[in-house]
Amino acid sequence: MKPKVLKKEMFKLLLTSLLLPLLFTSCVYKDIDGANNFQAMLRALVEKSYAKFDQNIFKDETVLVSDFVNLDRLQNHSKLGFLLSDSLKNSLLNRNILVREVELGNDFRIGEHGFNLLTRNSNRINNQVINENFAVVGTYSVTTKRLIVFIKLINIRTGTILSSSSASTRIDEEILDLERTPDVRTTYAPLVL
Secondary structure: OOHHHHHHHHHHHHHHHHHHHHHHHOOOOEOOOOOEOHHHHHHHHHHHHHHHHHHHOOOOOEEEEOOOEEOOOOEOOOHHHHHHHHHHHHHHHHOOOEEEEOOHHHHEEEEOOEEEEOOOOHHHHHHHOOOOOEEEEEEEEEOOOEEEEEEEEEEOOOOOEEEEEEEEEEOOHHHHHHHOOOOOOOOOOOOOO
């Protein structure tokens, strides 16, 4: 091989070896110190769905946002769900989408048949929900290797999912620690000396 062709091939190889890791790490939601950057993940999800948000939600309209729930349990008692929810609310507000927080355990539940209202008191429904047309619902699943996060824009009146996006990151000790729920059955006896 000619020296000029060899140099050109070596340059291509070097350039590829430098750029290839950047391609694979661009979807990793980690800070320089190795901590998870949930805010960046949720910001990316909102950006993926923003065209649909902008099409459907008027500038002065408020959307309901509840706590994220784990798809395996359809409940949220972990720090991870609350952290993801707050990151979503922050990302929506940064895009000038008005947010009204609702307590998932008191107002709504995600069950076998989807997004359910948890009250029969019509006055409460009228005061709590009647003025809103949309909800942004977040769910997540923890697999053996990944945390997968989903957000959906739902028309509350029709139950139609207008937009959905997902992202994932590798499971690490930080995620596992945030996902651990306190054991409510544990009783601590007072220490008597």
